[in-house]
Amino acid sequence: MKHTFSVTIERRSGLSDPEGATASRALTDLGFAGVHSVSFGKVISIELEADTAQEAATQVEAMCRKLLANPVIENYTIENVS
Amino acid sequence: MKHTFSVTIERRSGLSDPEGATASRALTDLGFAGVHSVSFGKVISIELEADTAQEAATQVEAMCRKLLANPVIENYTIENVS
Numbered sequence: 001m002k003h004t005f006s007v008t009i010e011r012r013s014g015l016s017d018p019e020g021a022t023a024s025r026a027l028t029d030l031g032f033a034g035v036h037s038v039s040f041g042k043v044i045s046i047e048l049e050a051d052t053a054q055e056a057a058t059q060v061e062a063m064c065r066k067l068l069a070n071p072v073i074e075n076y077t078i079e080n081v082s
Numbered sequence: 083m084k085h086t087f088s089v090t091i092e093r094r095s096g097l098s099d100p101e102g103a104t105a106s107r108a109l110t111d112l113g114f115a116g117v118h119s120v121s122f123g124k125v126i127s128i129e130l131e132a133d134t135a136q137e138a139a140t141q142v143e144a145m146c147r148k149l150l151a152n153p154v155i156e157n158y159t160i161e162n163v164s
Contacts, residue, residue: 002118010125010127023149023150026149030145030149032130032141032144034130034132034138035128035130035131036084036129036130036131037127037129038128039126040124040126041124041125042124043092043122043124044102044105044122044123045092045119045120045121046120047118047119047120048116048117048118049117049118050116056116059114062114063114066112067105067109
């Protein structure tokens with residue numbers, strides 16, 4: 001059975017986010033005066049085959065730990081969007 | 083009044099996604115045999131000052147068009163998460 005998961009990976013709060021800081025400045029320069037902060041993260045869509053949704057979720061969790069996220073500087077959330 | 087928006091930017095379907103293809107192969111190599119496809123996108127969190135949520139949404143839409151997204155190859159969705 002095919003399952004689709006969406007993994008959102010965001011930088012832990014307190015860590016610097018140069019991409020976000022640059023975008024924030026650029027938006028202010030473009031005339032968006034009300035911008036307080038901008039921060040960037042990743043969203044990864046994964047389609048995988050597994051017998052149950054629970055088994056698929058366990059696999060996606062393992063994928064995040066082993067490859068997709070860097071737990072030292074990133075938090076991730078996993079959502080079943082099948 | 084402060085508003086927080088989450089912008090999700092994903093590659094238009096049909097376009098190649100080298101980062102996704104590489105992650106998919108790497109996951110298969112790591113033993114996740116059931117992986118069908120992996121695709122990467124960006125999620126941008128924006129805090130901004132605006133009088134109304136409607137006005138804030140209009141500004142975020144303009145930010146996407148002018149700077150954050152490339153409409154030729156990307157789709158974006160805007161969500162108010164205040």
